[in-house]
Amino acid sequence: MTLQERVWQRRNRLRNRFSSPASSESGESPASAPAPRRKSTLADVAEQAGVSTSTASRALNGHGGLAPATRAAVEDAAARLNFQPSALARSLRTQRTFTVGFVVPDVSSPFYAATLQGAQGTLERAGYRVMLMDANQDVDRELAAVETLLSHQVDGLLISSAGLPRDVFEGTLEDRPTPTVFFDGVIEGAGDGAVTLDDERGIVLLVEHLVEHGHERIGLLAGSQRESAGAARFRAFLSATAVHGLKPEKRDVKLCSWAIEDGRRAGAELLAEETPVTAVIASSAELALGFMSAASARGARIPDDVALVAFDDPYFGDLLEPPLTAVAYDPRSVGAIAAELLVAGMRSQPERRELRIPVKLVRRRSCGCGADRAQ
Amino acid sequence: MTLQERVWQRRNRLRNRFSSPASSESGESPASAPAPRRKSTLADVAEQAGVSTSTASRALNGHGGLAPATRAAVEDAAARLNFQPSALARSLRTQRTFTVGFVVPDVSSPFYAATLQGAQGTLERAGYRVMLMDANQDVDRELAAVETLLSHQVDGLLISSAGLPRDVFEGTLEDRPTPTVFFDGVIEGAGDGAVTLDDERGIVLLVEHLVEHGHERIGLLAGSQRESAGAARFRAFLSATAVHGLKPEKRDVKLCSWAIEDGRRAGAELLAEETPVTAVIASSAELALGFMSAASARGARIPDDVALVAFDDPYFGDLLEPPLTAVAYDPRSVGAIAAELLVAGMRSQPERRELRIPVKLVRRRSCGCGADRAQ
DNA sequence: TTGTAAGCGTTATCAC
C-alpha cells in the first residue's frame, strides 16, 4: 500500500466514523458516545462479518477452503474495522515470533551500525523484525541481553560477542534451542554459523605492504584480546611478521580496547619510546584515529616520522590528513550474510557454516605511498 | 548476577542433571530418556513446588502476602528448573510489553546510531527494551515500521521522521493511543513530545562566523526539505543571512538528500559556477564530507578558495584536512532525553513538551581560522 | 495465605 493510498484510506475512515449512525452529533449520553475505541480484535471482525472467529482467522490467513463470499465479507469487515492482528497473541499461539535478536558490543560504532543495517535489510525481506540490544562492551550485559531476547522467544539470534565463554553461552541456550549465528566477535565452535572478516589475510596485506616500504620495526595497536577479531589479528600479526624475519618486541604491541581514546593513549606510549617503531598497524579505524591524534599532539608526522596503516577503512578515510592506508571490506555484507545464514538456519537445520568476508588493501598516503615514490 | 556466578550456576545445573535419578545412564527406553527439554513454564514450577500457578506467580513477582516458606519453595523450584517467564504470555495478559519502538531514517548514520545508543541506555535503565526499525529514508517504510511496531503492542514510540504527514501518522495511531516522542525529524504538533537540535541557533552561529571572516556570498547544502531539521536549517539560513544584509541567490542553495554522495554532487555544482560562492555551509557532516571530496576532485582548496563549515561535528572532525569548523552537540543526549520524555509519558500523561538541545561552535581551520589570522 | 477460574487474542483440531 502506498502512502497516497493510506492517506485516502485514512480520510475514508474518518468519513465513515462521522456518518456512522451510532455517533449522532446530538447523542450526548455516555452510552451513545463513540466507545473508547479499543483496538479491534479478530472477534470483532468475525462478528461484523457474521462468521466465527475460526473462519475469520482462516479467511485472513488464506488457509483452507473458504467460500469466496465469506472470505470477501471477512476481508471487508477487517478493513472497515482497521483490524491489525495482535502479534503477541499470534506468537503465543504459534510459538513463532518472526523476530530475531541482534546483540553487539556497541551500536554506535560505524562498523556495527553498518552490520545492523545489512542484517536488517536481509531479515526484513525474509519477514523478520529485529530486536536490538547493545551490550556496551560488557560480557555480563551481553549475557543479560541474550536472556532477555530468549524470554521474548526470538526465532533467532545474531551476535557479535565481546568474549562470552562458550559454555556459559550454551548453558543459557540449552533449554531453548534457538538458531544463532555469530559475526565478527565469534565464539569458537558455538552457534549454527559464524561470519568473520578475513583477519589473517588483512594483517598479511598490511604487514607485507609495510615491509615493501622498508620497515623493519612495526608496532601494533591490537585491540581487545577478549574478542575473537582482536585476538585473530594479533596472532596474524605475529605470524606475518615472522614470515619476514621480524620479531616484534613486546613493548611494541599494545593490547588495549577499541575506543579512539585507547588508540590515543597506546599511540602516545609507542611514540614516547627512545627509539620508536617506524610504522604501526592499528587493528581498527578508531585506534588509527587515536594514533593520529597522539601523533599530531606530539608533533610526529605521518608517514614521515612514523607510517600508519589500519585494519578497517572508514568512509572518510581519504579525507583524513594524511589519507589512511587501510584494509577495506564491506561491513554491510557481514551483517547481510550473517542474516542469510540465520534465515536458512531458522527454516531448516543445515550444517554449521563458517564464512569469511574478503578484504582488500587500499593504498593511500599514511603508509608512505605517494609521499616518497619509493614503494 | 555476575558472570562468574553464572558460570557456577551453569556448572551446578549440569551436575544436577547428571545426578538426577530420572536420567540414569543405563535407562535406554524412550520413556526414561531425558524428555525433549521444552522450556519450563510457570505450571512446571508450581508443580515442583507443590502449589498452584497463582501462588507461584505471586511468589515470583513479589506480590501479595505469602508464607515465607512457600515463597522459598517456589523460588527454589524456579531456580532448579531454570524458569524464565514468557514475556509473550505475560504481555498478552498484562497488556504491557515494556518494549519501545525506535524508528530512524538510517541507523548507520553516526548521528542516529548515537541517538539510539543514548535512548537505549535510558530505556534499559527504566526497564524497557528497544525494537528497532530502519525506515531507509522512505516515508512508506516509515509508516510500515510504525504499524509493525504497533502490532507488537510496543508501549511507546521514539521516531525520527523522514517526513510523514501528520494526519497519516495520527490516523495510524488513532485506535491505539501509544505514547510517542519525536526527535530530530519531528512532525509539527504531533506526538507527546519532541526533541530537536537548536537548528536556528546553530545556523546563526555558522553564518555569523562566516560573516566575521568577511564572506558576503555564502552557499548552503540544505539537506532534505521533507525532514524538519533540513527545513529548519534552511529557514534559519535565510533569516540569518538576511540579518547581515545578505540575499543568497537561488542557485547558491542546494536542496538535496543527506548522503555523502549528494554533498559531492551538489558541491560540484556549486564549485562549477563561473563566480562561485566564497563559503559554504553544509547542513550535515556527511554533506560537508561530500563537499570536501568535490573540492579536492576539482582542486579547490579549503579554506583558501572556498571556506566550509558544517552543522554537525563528526568525531573525527579535527583529523580531517582541513580540520572542520562545525556546530557541535551531543547526539547521545538527544536520544537519551527523548527517551526520558517517553518514559515519563508512558508512566503518566504529562503535557506535551518540546525540548531543544543546545549547540556550540567549534572553530577549526576549514572556515579560515588559523590559516589567515584575519578573523 | 492460597486456590479456582476467567481471560488476554490468536490458531489448530476436531466435529458437523
Add this chain to the structure above:
DNA sequence: GTGATAACGCTTACAA
C-alpha cells in the same frame, strides 16, 4: 465450508 472448543503461558479478581 464452517463452527465449537481447546490450547499458548501468564496474571488477577474472587473465593475459600
